[in-house]
Amino acid sequence: MPTPHHNLTIGVFDSGFGGLTVLHDLLPLISYANYIYLGDTARLPYGSKSRATIVRYALSSARFLLAQGADLLVIACNTATALALEEIRADLPIPVIGVIQPGAQAAANTTNPPKNRVPHLRDSLTVAKVGEPPQISTEPPHVIVLATTATIQSHAYAQALKALGLEATEKACPLLVPLVEEGWTNHPVTAEVLRIYLSEALATTPHATTLLLGCTHYPLIRPLIQSTLETLGHPLQIIDSAYATAQATAALITTQLPNLPQSPHPTQTFYATDSVEKFQRLGSSFLGQPLNQVHLIDLGG
Amino acid sequence: MPTPHHNLTIGVFDSGFGGLTVLHDLLPLISYANYIYLGDTARLPYGSKSRATIVRYALSSARFLLAQGADLLVIACNTATALALEEIRADLPIPVIGVIQPGAQAAANTTNPPKNRVPHLRDSLTVAKVGEPPQISTEPPHVIVLATTATIQSHAYAQALKALGLEATEKACPLLVPLVEEGWTNHPVTAEVLRIYLSEALATTPHATTLLLGCTHYPLIRPLIQSTLETLGHPLQIIDSAYATAQATAALITTQLPNLPQSPHPTQTFYATDSVEKFQRLGSSFLGQPLNQVHLIDLGG
Numbered sequence: 001m002p003t004p005h006h007n008l009t010i011g012v013f014d015s016g017f018g019g020l021t022v023l024h025d026l027l028p029l030i031s032y033a034n035y036i037y038l039g040d041t042a043r044l045p046y047g048s049k050s051r052a053t054i055v056r057y058a059l060s061s062a063r064f065l066l067a068q069g070a071d072l073l074v075i076a077c078n079t080a081t082a083l084a085l086e087e088i089r090a091d092l093p094i095p096v097i098g099v100i101q102p103g104a105q106a107a108a109n110t111t112n113p114p115k116n117r118v119p120h121l122r123d124s125l126t127v128a129k130v131g132e133p134p135q136i137s138t139e140p141p142h143v144i145v146l147a148t149t150a151t152i153q154s155h156a157y158a159q160a161l162k163a164l165g166l167e168a169t170e171k172a173c174p175l176l177v178p179l180v181e182e183g184w185t186n187h188p189v190t191a192e193v194l195r196i197y198l199s200e201a202l203a204t205t206p207h208a209t210t211l212l213l214g215c216t217h218y219p220l221i222r223p224l225i226q227s228t229l230e231t232l233g234h235p236l237q238i239i240d241s242a243y244a245t246a247q248a249t250a251a252l253i254t255t256q257l258p259n260l261p262q263s264p265h266p267t268q269t270f271y272a273t274d275s276v277e278k279f280q281r282l283g284s285s286f287l288g289q290p291l292n293q294v295h296l297i298d299l300g301g
Numbered sequence: 302m303p304t305p306h307h308n309l310t311i312g313v314f315d316s317g318f319g320g321l322t323v324l325h326d327l328l329p330l331i332s333y334a335n336y337i338y339l340g341d342t343a344r345l346p347y348g349s350k351s352r353a354t355i356v357r358y359a360l361s362s363a364r365f366l367l368a369q370g371a372d373l374l375v376i377a378c379n380t381a382t383a384l385a386l387e388e389i390r391a392d393l394p395i396p397v398i399g400v401i402q403p404g405a406q407a408a409a410n411t412t413n414p415p416k417n418r419v420p421h422l423r424d425s426l427t428v429a430k431v432g433e434p435p436q437i438s439t440e441p442p443h444v445i446v447l448a449t450t451a452t453i454q455s456h457a458y459a460q461a462l463k464a465l466g467l468e469a470t471e472k473a474c475p476l477l478v479p480l481v482e483e484g485w486t487n488h489p490v491t492a493e494v495l496r497i498y499l500s501e502a503l504a505t506t507p508h509a510t511t512l513l514l515g516c517t518h519y520p521l522i523r524p525l526i527q528s529t530l531e532t533l534g535h536p537l538q539i540i541d542s543a544y545a546t547a548q549a550t551a552a553l554i555t556t557q558l559p560n561l562p563q564s565p566h567p568t569q570t571f572y573a574t575d576s577v578e579k580f581q582r583l584g585s586s587f588l589g590q591p592l593n594q595v596h597l598i599d600l601g602g
Contacts (some may be wrong), residue, residue, distance in 0.1 A: 042344075048482075052577075053575045182351070182476055189490060193490055
């Protein structure tokens, strides 16, 4: 049953806890909104499942937040954005924003502009015609994207980055979510897994300049990713989409929902489809503050 | 819609692929039956979720196999057995067998009988009364159980082992399923994770004699578990429940379904709730033979 409300209400959903890193960046930037967060923990992970299953799960999560009174939906999950953004936009009558376009834009913003890069011969076999200068051009900046298997297989990041003039190497990292959920965020095993994944990506892309964290769990191991890159001698610029998504959400409110009143007493309501106790315990480390009240909700399944 | 049948049909289910290790042992032992296997891959893993969610998922999986014509149900999943065996038995009108009781029995069968063990003073502070012999007794054999978080938290193995006169140390190993599903079954990272989990369990139980693999994924890393134990200087007897469950199923057919005709042309039918392509690919390594036809089924969620 929809909750009656008169003030701006933002719905945020993820398959679990990772989306709380996006909510963490939304709260100070759009402090005047009510928030409804849904973690679809009974059906997580999304990242190892098929497109059809992810679309089904993501649609039911999105419809739940709409029914709860969301005026705007933030898909705070890379996998759901990659596989189901278009389906959710077609289904819901409210503005919907995902994390991939803002993440790709953030990578583009921090990549060195072309004038600062060293030009390469695009094709060393090209022979310049007499009287013409040699065919020199710059290679586009190269980004390594780390994400779940489903996100990588969708190529959503490669497409978003290509539209912004960036090349991408996509690397599926299926063990990182379990390691973060085990709490091994600063553990030698996680460092070794990162060394393996990053070495494999860098072997094919030694000229990469930027590393895009394409899963909302990964900001929790950002320090370990940074130290691993330094150990490997590749100190890439690290980007995550949380802050960029929060900024894009603020811009979207200005353009599409300018007349909705701000909440004088902003509220945060949390829903989970599995254990609320576990959600409170794990969620607080993602949000960076304690979670008090979490409601259990059954979306079927 | 139920499939009509006249010959013995065994339903087997797991949250995913692990139960295929049980089917692997059922096939040669009960070769005259038709098999229907369900992998609830859209909702896996069960092992990190709550009792209420696991019971809901396991019941719908069990009911599906009943509707397909199963005469007997094998819950080939430790987590579903630990959390939902009683609920499924109460719900289904057919015999239901899980993997925990057979696994515990197998551990009891291979534990040294009391007469071969060195007696200990149960309580060194006990002072023998004058004229009486010192209070000497034997400690019960001790088993280390490795399993998912949900199975461990249920204490189903400790209770089953205690009823057989064995003490248990239960150790949750949440990273082992993701490592097996990543295919890292003989990988240094998996060896290091095993070293950590086994060292922690052995630190509290240096006198353990038996290691019980309480998850159907773990037989795939049995050689690595064995070599890790040897490196640690604790060559425990390793037990898994797959073969014991197959034996218990055969005994149950003899006692409870003696009159069902054997199938002259035994069939194997596979269902999965998520990608059938992934089920075929991963499942063949668990079953030890190629999986040809897998049907997609929607159990909701």
